[in-house]
Amino acid sequence: MMQAITIPVNKTKIVRYLIGAILFVVLGALFVLKPFLFIRSEDPTVIKIIGYICTAFFGIGIVVFVQKLRNKKDGLFIDADGITDNSSGISAGRVLWRDVKSIRLEQVADQPIIMLDVKDPLSYLQRQQNPVKKRAMELTYQLYKTPVAVSAQFLNTGAEELLRLLENAFKEFRGQ
Numbered sequence: 001m002m003q004a005i006t007i008p009v010n011k012t013k014i015v016r017y018l019i020g021a022i023l024f025v026v027l028g029a030l031f032v033l034k035p036f037l038f039i040r041s042e043d044p045t046v047i048k049i050i051g052y053i054c055t056a057f058f059g060i061g062i063v064v065f066v067q068k069l070r071n072k073k074d075g076l077f078i079d080a081d082g083i084t085d086n087s088s089g090i091s092a093g094r095v096l097w098r099d100v101k102s103i104r105l106e107q108v109a110d111q112p113i114i115m116l117d118v119k120d121p122l123s124y125l126q127r128q129q130n131p132v133k134k135r136a137m138e139l140t141y142q143l144y145k146t147p148v149a150v151s152a153q154f155l156n157t158g159a160e161e162l163l164r165l166l167e168n169a170f171k172e173f174r175g176q
Contacts (some may be wrong), residue, residue, distance in 0.1 A: 002080040002172050005169070007074065007077075009075035009156070014154055015070050018059050018062065020058075024057075024061075025049075025059050028054030028055035028058065029051065031049075031054065032048050032051035034129075035047040053077070075155045076155055080170075080173065082094060083095050083150070083166070085148075087152070088151050089133065090140075090149075092148045093117055095172035097170055098173075100118075102168060103115070103170055104117065105163055111151065112124075112160075113150070113151050113159075114151070114152075115144050115148065116146060116149075116150065118147075121146055121147050
């Protein structure tokens, strides 16, 4: 029987991203409040629009990173029945090995992402209640034919090691 594996969230990485998001919110606010510090044109409309977009996008990032820092759940839990993914803002939650067909590694914007191909992808989409997370999972499904993607970006492990752990647990489940 497989021994459960717990992989914690890497709080140091999250703090770095949080600091970056705060800096971009400050920069975006400066674009809105003091646009002439950054342009020589008479019309500050474009720089203000960029400032609003920057402030909104990275402001959302701040909220997400603060929530991740306050969350006491482990980033990823692997056991004999499947995984529980809390590693990102759009994680699928509990994924049972009996639902998994295969595991593969994809490069998404130069970031290694582990895709779990599931037998009934629509059931994983339907159980997602948050509309933003659901839309992100739908996009993942459209692009990669699965809504279940696991990133090691905020975990205390690398993508290759995570892939190895997941593949070994899946093989053990299948009795290989």
